[in-house]
Amino acid sequence: MDTKPAGDRRVRRTRAALRQALVELVLDRGFQAITVEEITERADVGRATFYAHYRDKEDLLVGIVRDLAEDRERLLPAVRQAHAEGFTGLPVKYVFEHAEQEKAVYRVVLRGEGDGRALREFTDLICAHAESAFRARTEELGVVPRIPLDVVARAWTGELIGLLTWWVENDTGYSAAEITAHLRDLSVYGRVWATGLTPSDAPGALDLTP
Amino acid sequence: MDTKPAGDRRVRRTRAALRQALVELVLDRGFQAITVEEITERADVGRATFYAHYRDKEDLLVGIVRDLAEDRERLLPAVRQAHAEGFTGLPVKYVFEHAEQEKAVYRVVLRGEGDGRALREFTDLICAHAESAFRARTEELGVVPRIPLDVVARAWTGELIGLLTWWVENDTGYSAAEITAHLRDLSVYGRVWATGLTPSDAPGALDLTP
DNA sequence: TTCGTTCCTGAACAACATGTCCAGTAACTA
DNA sequence: TAGTTACTGGACATGTTGTTCAGGAACGAA
Secondary structure (H helix, E strand, O other): OOOOOOOOHHHHHHHHHHHHHHHHHHHHHOHHHOOHHHHHHHHOOOHHHHHHHOOOHHHHHHHHHHHHHHHHHHHHHHHHHHHOOOOOOOOHHHHHHHHHHOHHHHHHHHOOOHHHHHHHHHHHHHHHHHHHHHHHHHHHHOOOOOOOHHHHHHHHHHHHHHHHHHHHHOOOOOOHHHHHHHHHHHHHHHHHHHOOOOHHHOOOOOOOOO | OOOOOOOOHHHHHHHHHHHHHHHHHHHHHOHHHOOHHHHHHHHOOOHHHHHHHOOOHHHHHHHHHHHHHHHHHHHHHHHHHHHOOOOOOOOHHHHHHHHHHOHHHHHHHHOOOHHHHHHHHHHHHHHHHHHHHHHHHHHHHOOOOOOOHHHHHHHHHHHHHHHHHHHHHOOOOOOHHHHHHHHHHHHHHHHHHHOOOOHHHOOOOOOOOO
């Protein structure tokens, strides 16, 4: 039941096996559909052992997701500093690269497996980062937003999560750098620009949302 | 087990009670956590009766979601025609209004309850609508997109779903009309415009995504 | 290498949820 | 009113869950 760092080799091996087994099974058949016995079977571990480490399926999943978040947070400060001093947003390209490395777990999270709590936390994290970054930037420049920043942050978060999900679930043919650049341009300059219209074609030219 | 339209009053009442009970319980404690017995208890229906109508929890949820989609589709053509002949996109304001009317069920769907299949279908539906609409519009105007339209469609869908989710889950203080207008402006003109900068401040002024 | 500790294991257990079946009773439609 | 259909509680087999325990194996430290 202790989820602290593991000094014993047996503990490390057992947990790693259980985690990998869970991720594989979830991607295959969905979190809801799998049983603890199937997990331990695939991990080649006694069922009793499972309960020595985790309370239930959920607990195991939470552990996996927490480690993923820690891994991401661990490398973040360095990436941040390389780009801008005091920058408070989440470096998007780094997120896509991290998702590429840990594609399986990102799929599990972004599918909302395990009641979707992990996805909700990820979403809220990004949104909070974004809103504070937007707020800091507009105040720094002394401009008054035409659209409330909570709305801007939610929409931006939606774009990011939506594209990221699509990207890890399909072979889109875009690299992390490409998709990041597209997302940035589209989000910053809008659909009029992105679709190749001149400002004079707008407004209304791409108003697909009556 | 027959899920066809109900002629018998008893059938209508039973199904309505079961559906309402499921939605309430799901919003309260999550789909995974509730049992069939709890559903029938709250609906004040015998447990055996449940299985006379639905195979399991999932089946009941699917029925609810299918009815929601049918309800939305039923009114869609009229709304569409009122705005633009041959318009193929999803009228966003109408979606928000529909979500406001059926807030409880939209919450269930947008939370990804019940393994998230309903949410995924909703997302894909919107994305397909959007991409075909963007494609038709750019071809009609003979412009070459700066950003691939599959990317644009995914990002736009993310904005819509993200904002819609946030809107039905919180008291944001924005009306359906307001949030729709914000979403449209932000998406069409981009963050530079939305935050009140002039074009000369860009590029980079709001590039929060290194 | 040895020794004391910790972990893994299979088996057995009670508790609970699921899905099915049935026969009696009530509610419905025509 | 009569004939059909739906609802009901109860009982049942099945499968999953989470706990416990005692023996044996693997571990880290000395």
